[in-house]
Amino acid sequence: MTQTFDFLTAEKEINQSKAHFHVMAKPIGPVCNLKCTYCYYLEKENIYEDKKSTPKHFKMPSAILERYIKEYISSQPIENPVVQFTWQGGEPTLLGIDYYEKAIELQEQYSDGRKIENTIQTNATLIDEEWAKFLAKHDFLVGVSIDGPEDLHDCYRVNKGEKGSWDRIMKSIELLKKYNVRFNTLTVVHSKNVKHPLRVYRFLKHIGSEWHQFLPVQDRHATDEKALLKQVADDYAGETQVTEESIKPEEWGNFLNKIFDEWVRQDVGKIFVQQFDIALEGWVGKNPSACVHAKTCGDGVALEHNGDVYTCDHYVYPQFKLGNIRDKSFTEMATSHVQRQFGNKKQDSLSSQCRNCDYLQVCNGLCPKHRWNKTKDGENIAYLCGGYKAFYKHITPYMHTMRELLKLRRAPAEIMELIKLREAELKREKKKLKKSI
Numbered sequence: 001m002t003q004t005f006d007f008l009t010a011e012k013e014i015n016q017s018k019a020h021f022h023v024m025a026k027p028i029g030p031v032c033n034l035k036c037t038y039c040y041y042l043e044k045e046n047i048y049e050d051k052k053s054t055p056k057h058f059k060m061p062s063a064i065l066e067r068y069i070k071e072y073i074s075s076q077p078i079e080n081p082v083v084q085f086t087w088q089g090g091e092p093t094l095l096g097i098d099y100y101e102k103a104i105e106l107q108e109q110y111s112d113g114r115k116i117e118n119t120i121q122t123n124a125t126l127i128d129e130e131w132a133k134f135l136a137k138h139d140f141l142v143g144v145s146i147d148g149p150e151d152l153h154d155c156y157r158v159n160k161g162e163k164g165s166w167d168r169i170m171k172s173i174e175l176l177k178k179y180n181v182r183f184n185t186l187t188v189v190h191s192k193n194v195k196h197p198l199r200v201y202r203f204l205k206h207i208g209s210e211w212h213q214f215l216p217v218q219d220r221h222a223t224d225e226k227a228l229l230k231q232v233a234d235d236y237a238g239e240t241q242v243t244e245e246s247i248k249p250e251e252w253g254n255f256l257n258k259i260f261d262e263w264v265r266q267d268v269g270k271i272f273v274q275q276f277d278i279a280l281e282g283w284v285g286k287n288p289s290a291c292v293h294a295k296t297c298g299d300g301v302a303l304e305h306n307g308d309v310y311t312c313d314h315y316v317y318p319q320f321k322l323g324n325i326r327d328k329s330f331t332e333m334a335t336s337h338v339q340r341q342f343g344n345k346k347q348d349s350l351s352s353q354c355r356n357c358d359y360l361q362v363c364n365g366l367c368p369k370h371r372w373n374k375t376k377d378g379e380n381i382a383y384l385c386g387g388y389k390a391f392y393k394h395i396t397p398y399m400h401t402m403r404e405l406l407k408l409r410r411a412p413a414e415i416m417e418l419i420k421l422r423e424a425e426l427k428r429e430k431k432k433l434k435k436s437i
């Protein structure tokens with residue numbers, strides 16, 4: 001019997017060997033025009049000691065750029081209709097518009113009929129009319145880093161002369177709006193703005209951000225002056241101290257709760273707060289889509305300027321390097337045993353406190369990098385655990401209601417009306433009670 005080649009099965013197998021993973025590219029490495037006091041990435045220059053004194057040497061060469069674009073597109077499964085490129089750093093806009101024009105040409109050349117989308121994460125200090133027109137023309141989604149009103153932003157987001165960056169960013173936001181560029185905001189929650197949740201939230205709404213992402217500072221620095229990288233990963237055995245900009249767990253819980261209370265009464269369906277969206281995903285039984293709350297890690301690698309690939313943007317350490325795209329394919333690195341082990345470690349190393357926690361399905365034990373606190377049994381647990389627990393406890397009744405609405409195929413935004421009715425009813429009952437006394 002002659003055997004015919006089964007193209008359909010073969011294609012399926014080829015696709016199955018392609019992993020769903022994402023790349024965060026650093027086309028200018030850790031180089032930046034700002035010097036935010038809390039920045040976890042600036043010191044990565046120390047890994048590339050030979051280039052440190054010459055920032056332009058951190059520019060991703062065109063051969064690496066081309067290899068990245070070509071291979072990343074071809075590594076994505078066919079059933080992914082859109083291939084998503086994320087440009088980050090350091091400060092990716094330092095490379096200028098021409099660099100990204102070239103990247104777009106290459107994306108078109110290798111797209112193979114796929115839709116390409118670009119996201120750029122920026123401190124927004126260099127956006128001018130030309131940039132805004134370019135970003136609009138190519139429909140970039142722009143992530144703007146802004147920590148709130150001027151005083152709460154400029155305390156840490158400063159340039160090399162210690163001058164605040166807020167004024168310049170506000171001009172950029174106006175330009176993005178003028179040219180209808182899609183943007184969202186990334187707000188670092190640090191020891192100063194954490195005390196002003198509503199000022200921060202209302203400010204973000206006021207500047208027109210409809211998609212808010214809050215990033216809590218929770219960092220430990222090695223006390224050893226000679227450490228190559230001061231901000232340490234969980235495998236560091238030396239002495240450390242929590243940084244001055246880091247927040248306390250109870251402050252994080254309070255920050256989220258205060259914003260949630262306003263959001264759930266006024267803004268559901270209008271403003272997307274990543275923390276709240278993800279919590280709802282967990283409550284309806286989905287695997288949360290943000291890695292910190294997902295069951296496992298390992299789906300997003302970081303690509304440095306010279307082609308080095310690391311397990312994750314938060315694990316850019318020499319011991320977590322998977323290889324270089326000049327020698328290995330992305331698929332090979334992303335599906336390697338080392339990367340799978342890294343990804344599974346998140347679940348495998350959960351403390352028994354997490355395993356028995358009522359919120360495990362929503363929280364999943366948080367990022368392994370931040371599990372440096374000890375439970376009473378001596379197991380490692382996330383530094384911000386207490387804050388998240390307070391938050392999950394606070395939002396439980398609301399999440400249950402939104403889950404029920406979704407089950408009934410109704411919009412979660414209807415919760416706002418339900419709360420209004422309930423609060424009016426409570427007010428009436430209180431009045432009645434007062435009269436009867």
Ligand SMILES: C[S@@+](CC[C@H](N)C(=O)[O-])C[C@H]1O[C@@H](n2cnc3c(N)ncnc32)[C@H](O)[C@@H]1O
Pocket residue numbers: 032038039040041088089090091092121122123143144145186187188215216217218219
């Ligand atoms: C390293 S920056 C690179 C992109 C660009 N330079 C910017 O600031 O948007 C990426 C994001 O990480 C945030 N970030 C920096 N240091 C942080 C820290 N220690 N904890 C939490 N987020 C931090 C930044 O504010 C920014 O939103």
Ligand code: SF4
Pocket residue numbers: 032033034035036039040041042089090091123
């Ligand atoms: S702008 Fe971004 S990369 Fe630059 S110092 Fe600030 S957080 Fe770090």
Ligand code: SF4
Pocket residue numbers: 291292293296297298299300312313314315346366367368369
């Ligand atoms: S290590 Fe942390 S940041 Fe990286 S994928 Fe895991 S949870 Fe996300």
Ligand code: SF4
Pocket residue numbers: 353354355357358359360363364365366381382385386388389
């Ligand atoms: S809330 Fe705390 S105990 Fe519960 S899963 Fe998250 S980190 Fe673990």
